[in-house]
Amino acid sequence: MKISVKINGKTVERDVDPRMLLVHFLRDELGLTGTKVGCDTSQCGSCTVHLNGEALKSCTFFAVQADGAEITTIEGLAANGSLHPMQEGFWEKHGLQCGYCTPGMIMASVAFLKKHAHPTEEDIRHGLEGNLCRCTGYHNIVAAVKAASEKMGG
Amino acid sequence: MSLIGKSVIRTDAVGKVTGKTPYPSDVNFEDQLWMKILFSARSHARIVSIDTSEALAYPGVIAVFTAVDVPQNSYGLIMPDQPVLCGPGSDQAGADIVRCYMDNVALVVAETEEIAAAARDLIKVEYEDLPAVYDPYEAMKDGAPQLHLNTPKNILCHYRIRKGDMGSAWQQADVVVEGEFHTAYQEHAFLQPEAGIGYIDDEGRVTVLVAGQWTHEDQEQIAHALSLPLEQVRVIYPAVGGAFGGREDMSVQIVLALAAYKLRRPVKIIWSREESIKYHHKRHPISIKAKWGARKDGKLVAMEAEVVGDAGGYAYTSTKVLGNTNMMVAGPYEIPNAHIDTYAVYTNNIPTGAFRGFGGPQGAFAAEGMMNRLADALGMDPVEVRRVNLLTDDKLAIVGTPMPKGVTIGPVVEKCAEESGYWQRKNDTFERLPVEQPADPAKRRGVGFACAFKNVGFSFGAPENCWGTIEIHGDATIEKVVVRHAAAEVGQGTHTVIMQMAAEAVGVPMEKVELIASDTAFTDNSGSVSASRMTFMAGNAIRGAAEIAVQKWKDEDRPAVGVYQYRPPKTTPYDPKTGRSEPNFAYGYVAQIVEVEVDIETGHVDLIRVISANDVGRAVNPQQVKGQIEGAVVQAQGYAIMENLISMEGRILNPYLSTYLIPTVYDIPKEVKSVILEYADPIGPWGARGMAEMPFLPLAPAIADAIHDATGIWIDRLPLTPDRVVKTLRENGIGVAFS
Numbered sequence: 001m002k003i004s005v006k007i008n009g010k011t012v013e014r015d016v017d018p019r020m021l022l023v024h025f026l027r028d029e030l031g032l033t034g035t036k037v038g039c040d041t042s043q044c045g046s047c048t049v050h051l052n053g054e055a056l057k058s059c060t061f062f063a064v065q066a067d068g069a070e071i072t073t074i075e076g077l078a079a080n081g082s083l084h085p086m087q088e089g090f091w092e093k094h095g096l097q098c099g100y101c102t103p104g105m106i107m108a109s110v111a112f113l114k115k116h117a118h119p120t121e122e123d124i125r126h127g128l129e130g131n132l133c134r135c136t137g138y139h140n141i142v143a144a145v146k147a148a149s150e151k152m153g154g
Numbered sequence: 155m156s157l158i159g160k161s162v163i164r165t166d167a168v169g170k171v172t173g174k175t176p177y178p179s180d181v182n183f184e185d186q187l188w189m190k191i192l193f194s195a196r197s198h199a200r201i202v203s204i205d206t207s208e209a210l211a212y213p214g215v216i217a218v219f220t221a222v223d224v225p226q227n228s229y230g231l232i233m234p235d236q237p238v239l240c241g242p243g244s245d246q247a248g249a250d251i252v253r254c255y256m257d258n259v260a261l262v263v264a265e266t267e268e269i270a271a272a273a274r275d276l277i278k279v280e281y282e283d284l285p286a287v288y289d290p291y292e293a294m295k296d297g298a299p300q301l302h303l304n305t306p307k308n309i310l311c312h313y314r315i316r317k318g319d320m321g322s323a324w325q326q327a328d329v330v331v332e333g334e335f336h337t338a339y340q341e342h343a344f345l346q347p348e349a350g351i352g353y354i355d356d357e358g359r360v361t362v363l364v365a366g367q368w369t370h371e372d373q374e375q376i377a378h379a380l381s382l383p384l385e386q387v388r389v390i391y392p393a394v395g396g397a398f399g400g401r402e403d404m405s406v407q408i409v410l411a412l413a414a415y416k417l418r419r420p421v422k423i424i425w426s427r428e429e430s431i432k433y434h435h436k437r438h439p440i441s442i443k444a445k446w447g448a449r450k451d452g453k454l455v456a457m458e459a460e461v462v463g464d465a466g467g468y469a470y471t472s473t474k475v476l477g478n479t480n481m482m483v484a485g486p487y488e489i490p491n492a493h494i495d496t497y498a499v500y501t502n503n504i505p506t507g508a509f510r511g512f513g514g515p516q517g518a519f520a521a522e523g524m525m526n527r528l529a530d531a532l533g534m535d536p537v538e539v540r541r542v543n544l545l546t547d548d549k550l551a552i553v554g555t556p557m558p559k560g561v562t563i564g565p566v567v568e569k570c571a572e573e574s575g576y577w578q579r580k581n582d583t584f585e586r587l588p589v590e591q592p593a594d595p596a597k598r599r600g601v602g603f604a605c606a607f608k609n610v611g612f613s614f615g616a617p618e619n620c621w622g623t624i625e626i627h628g629d630a631t632i633e634k635v636v637v638r639h640a641a642a643e644v645g646q647g648t649h650t651v652i653m654q655m656a657a658e659a660v661g662v663p664m665e666k667v668e669l670i671a672s673d674t675a676f677t678d679n680s681g682s683v684s685a686s687r688m689t690f691m692a693g694n695a696i697r698g699a700a701e702i703a704v705q706k707w708k709d710e711d712r713p714a715v716g717v718y719q720y721r722p723p724k725t726t727p728y729d730p731k732t733g734r735s736e737p738n739f740a741y742g743y744v745a746q747i748v749e750v751e752v753d754i755e756t757g758h759v760d761l762i763r764v765i766s767a768n769d770v771g772r773a774v775n776p777q778q779v780k781g782q783i784e785g786a787v788v789q790a791q792g793y794a795i796m797e798n799l800i801s802m803e804g805r806i807l808n809p810y811l812s813t814y815l816i817p818t819v820y821d822i823p824k825e826v827k828s829v830i831l832e833y834a835d836p837i838g839p840w841g842a843r844g845m846a847e848m849p850f851l852p853l854a855p856a857i858a859d860a861i862h863d864a865t866g867i868w869i870d871r872l873p874l875t876p877d878r879v880v881k882t883l884r885e886n887g888i889g890v891a892f893s
Contacts, residue, residue, distance in 0.1 A: 034173020
């Protein structure tokens with residue numbers, strides 16, 4: 001099936017297998033390997049991207065469902081060569097170790113802040129419950145999101 | 155200003171937050187092929203025949219490999235007891251037998267992953283079932299099925315400790331406590347499932363780009379299996395998505411190398427999460443029967459233990475893991491009389507091996523469980539009963555020799571109690587303060603304590619060394635410093651710390667340091683990132699290399715190159731009869747206090763607060779040290795109260811993150827207070843000790859102690875999941891009815 005998707009600001013058209021998952025479309029067809037696969041069952045959130053501004057686990061979504069949509073991946077988050085405040089937050093607050101969950105965690109956090117501009121620590125814990133990290137114990141991730149929210153004027 | 159003790163931001167952070175850093179699954183070659191592995195469909199069987207004809211005829215299939223294709227069909231980290239591929243016709247006796255479900259039987263290589271998967275289903279394997287054994291106690295009995303030719307009763311190892319005079323020891327005890335502790339499997343659940351790509355590099359070397367913990371060991375095992383000289387094999391680690399011991403043994407390394415070697419084309423594999431959970435080793439479930447005795451004043455007089463660990467179908471690192479448990483089951487205490495027997499036993503279950511703590515958490519669960527029971531039975535404060543017994547520089551460890559100098563468990567325990575807010579110190583005596591109880595009668599709060607020690611580096615006479623190279627480039631002034639080091643960056647931050655230490659050792663700012671890492675073609679052997687050893691070992695290697703390079707720089711040698719192999723003080727194996735040994739050259743010390751809330755209606759245990767006091771010797775990068783403490787605590791929380799891997803007749807029944815639950819951000823304690831103590835290790839670089847495992851060790855026993863504090867009930871079996879907790883409480887008349 002032919003689809004047209006705006007990805008990180010650029011429109012791409014491709015002929016895809018109807019069964020192809022969005023995450024494989026991004027990784028295998030477009031080479032956007034910043035989006036990771038961690039579990040195949042939509043628990044871990046490593047594959048989180050934005051679909052029309054909302055966080056989406058791209059391993060449970062067909063590429064054809066994204067026809068006509070706007071998608072942002074981790075590669076499209078930094079604008080004009082400078083890091084997004086959320087990326088800076090994870091960088092400065094040591095919100096990552098192995099880094100495999102990080103792109104998904106950052107994309108989920110950015111979408112979360114859109115709806116919760118002034119989050120408490122409790123809010124952040126609720127908001128990121130769908131993303132797993134096995135290294136950090138999460139405390140620095142929560143601190144990173146808090147720092148980003150403050151930087152973004154929250 | 156010194157770079158040691160500075161929280162330098164990770165050098166790999168920008169690549170990781172922008173998604174640019176490649177992990178093994180992100181690397182592609184234009185002409186790459188895809189591999190799928192056919193795993194065993196039996197837990198114990200002889201393979202009579204393998205028919206690959208239909209698979210080979212499937213359009214798009216390039217090759218199917220079986221046991222006959224492996225030049226030397228054996229591998230294994232501590233002993234080569236596992237076939238690369240199980241099946242008839244190979245060079246190794248017994249390689250036609252599958253011993254567990256994770257055995258590899260055939261490899262399908264095809265133009266796409268889908269084709270490889272479809273063709274794999276067309277392979278016909280004829281099995282002749284063999285009697286299987288799944289319980290290590292059963293496996294040790296006469297007449298049990300024997301898995302390996304040279305291992306009667308399936309006993310892979312048996313360690314003994316015989317100390318003092320057990321004949322009279324128990325008579326000196328005023329109080330004796332006994333317990334039976336059972337720990338459970340744990341799955342590493344690193345976020346990046348196994349993946350890699352094998353290819354022939356520009357210089358004709360069989361090359362594997364993969365995630366692992368020891369490039370040079372992978373290289374050796376690949377060379378062994380392929381019967382190639384070492385220099386014709388190359389191993390490269392790009393970014394590694396977590397490890398925790400789960401990548402210490404091989405997964406896809408040899409099969410990728412084999413396929414690339416045979417086909418002379420790049421071959422890629424990515425395991426699914428299901429494959430990852432089913433087909434790499436687990437933390438050992440260990441059963442420990444223990445008996446400890448003390449005098450009225452709390453002084454320990456004797457302990458005995460029988461320790462049985464399920465090794466699964468192959469050795470992996472079981473002899474080393476159980477070696478650690480054999481010692482750690484006695485805790486960091488002076489005990490004059492001891493009798494310990496420890497066994498690692500082959501069964502037809504999934505193999506078990508390295509996982510953060512390496513036998514220490516299991517030992518600590520029993521040792522600390524016993525100490526907390528003794529405190530309870532003696533009516534003594536748990537901190538005070540430790541203070542009477544903790545090891546010092548002058549006391550003999552359970553193995554009959556002194557510990558390496560710098561034993562700090564005493565001050566660590568005291569600092570933990572002081573910083574916790576749950577104890578107060580009065581006239582040099584620690585007293586527990588009462589904990590406030592919630593209004594809800596179904597909720598009960600309790601506080602628990604435990605402490606532990608963890609070796610740094612390889613133990614018991616294992617060869618231990620680490621290479622480092624420093625090159626100082628420039629003419630009149632230093633333009634750059636290149637460090638070559640093989641250490642695997644698995645997320646712990648070792649590359650950042652290595653660059654910090656190199657800059658400090660040469661005396662240049664971090665910006666001048668470049669790192670060439672984790673590639674056997676450009677670095678010398680570092681040993682594995684395991685046993686909390688890399689900061690300690692790499693730091694000493696870098697200091698040695700820097701000293702040579704700086705001298706050469708002064709002598710106007712350009713570039714000034716220093717190559718150095720650090721070798722720590724030697725260790726010795728257990729004496730087979732008495733267990734006497736000099737087991738380790740360095741340790742880290744840790745104590746933890748936890749507060750939990752137990753819901754006696756549902757059995758849920760909510761971990762509210764954790765205070766972890768850790769002697770790290772010197773925190774080279776305090777932010778990273780804190781990250782290791784928080785990460786270890788939450789991973790141990792999963793181990794203690796959430797993670798429940800279910801194995802039935804050797805088959806894992808919940809191989810998904812939807813059914814094997816690990817902590818989410820919503821499960822973690824409200825607070826993890828990291829108390830970082832810096833009592834220098836006498837031989838550690840800048841005083842540093844290893845630290846990334848030890849915060850894991852005391853948590854489970856501290857939680858069990860807190861549950862007892864809240865409810866009066868000891869639960870000695872992990873995990874402390876709601877079903878187990880509620881059942882145990884109800885058996886003891888708690889939580890049945892409320893007035």
